[in-house]
Amino acid sequence: MDSTLLALALVDLNESEVLKLVKEKIDSGADPATIIKELQDGISIFGERYKSGNYFIGDLILSGELFNQSMKLLEPLLVNNRKVQGDLTKMVLGTVKGDIHNLGKDILAVLLKASGFEVYDLGINIEPGAFVSKLTETGASILGLSGLITPSFESMKETVAAVEAAGLRKKVKIIIGGGVVDDLVREYTGADAFSTDAMEGIKLCKRLAREVRHD
């Protein structure tokens, strides 16, 4: 079986083909880590094409759905599979206090998982203290703060301050995201990076993960 077929089926958003290929690979005894790698390759190719402007949020939603469905098929094989559970970058994610928008955050969460991150998605309307607790509990090195409305800027700023007050700031890189954030907001909140776009967000999270490792 051509190992790129699965990746390409995902890039083509061909739902029936993706699921058929994953099932065939499972039945033939393929290593689940290899299957996940192929799916991740598909997401990666997808990301490159997204940057070119040929794909849209609807396509991101579909690609995430295909990845999730594939992972459900793989789930029984993943229990105690250290090869798969190995060296993932941990990231805490949530929509900040006072904001309940979840759309962009949810898309990002799926794509982060599909890109090799271990994501702790706290949900919406999250207090600064809850972010700090989760960072402490998990040892995550990246924090993603989402918000769509302008009042969320203040909550993002409070959360960054809370991370600082907890003594975690040097160990944690912080990225903010949402439809209206820009460099002015990044500077105001004290975050390390910002993104208005899920695929660019993935790229930035990978960059931040590398920076954390090198610090």
Added chain:
Amino acid sequence: MIKETMTREQRLLAAVTHGKVDRIPVSSMFDDFALRQKGLPRQFGGDAEYTARVLQAYHEVYDDLGGYDFQWHAGPGFSYSSWHGCMDMVVNSVPGKEGAVMPEREVLTQEDYDKIINLGWNGFCREFYTRVSGLSIGQIDEMQKKQFSIMQEDRKWWEERGVPILIGGMTMNCEMILSLGRTLTELTLDIYRQPDKIRAVIEAMVGDCIANTLRNARATGIPWANILLARGSSTFYNIPTFERFVFPSIKKMVEAFVKAGLFVNMHLDTNWILNLPYFKEFPKNKCMVELDSTTDILKAKEILSGHVCIKGDVPATMLSLGKPEDVSAYCRKLIDVIGVGGGFILSTGCTCPVDAKYENVKAMVETAKNYYPH
């Protein structure tokens, strides 16, 4: 201050029809901003006393800003949410900065699709509104009558000052209603997995959406229909999907509204740049698009120039975090470039942010009143 030679109504009409204006018209949807300025928390469906305070806040902010050229709606607006039942609005909880937001919550099911196809949108809504709101049809009808009466009463305040109202009738595009009801994720998967069903649902909805909007416009006598378009843009979908599931119902709506003698305002959230060429199919000098600063307004001008009026688009971030001089500079640039040849109205991108700095909003309004090089 530029010497004004037109009434506000004449100025608005001239902008929409690409005629000559004495200065660029300026306005926004100031609801949440006005309430915060007057220390009034946002509530939905408040009592008569609260409603009176809301209207007073809107009026006072109008006066504080030295007036602007039109009011988006009469009445309290979002405070009475008797729009489509699927617009499940809640209030964000940032203390002192409360505003209206729409949660992604699934209130329409896949089983509802067949009901809509069989009953039409209005027939389906008899059941749907009661299911979502928990109110009886009688209570909903009563609420809508009350809302209409408050709006008509409030119109007098604006009309005494010569301020036109922009909303006569209003609808969302069909795919946006479905997206808010199903959630964006579920509707997107439905479009992918059962495209013919979704097209049939939209086809079953559009006639009722048009009829409802026309009825409201006739009842108010305000010659404007508004279409809310926040989910169907090239931010979300590719062009073939737009052509099949988004544009046909917009086109039917616009054509019906214009045929009925109305102007059409389309509120475009997110990035519509790839979709705007289709808007040239609409009748010339009858339509306006409100851009939220995500769509490149300079490119929008290139595409729509002389055909569709553009309203926008001071960015929310600039209004909340920037300085008055930044806002003034941005507004002057818009007037310089987008104002050429008419067909431009200065405004915030989307609604005025609840936490916009007063001096920034004032700077926007003042720039329109003091700067017109054309």
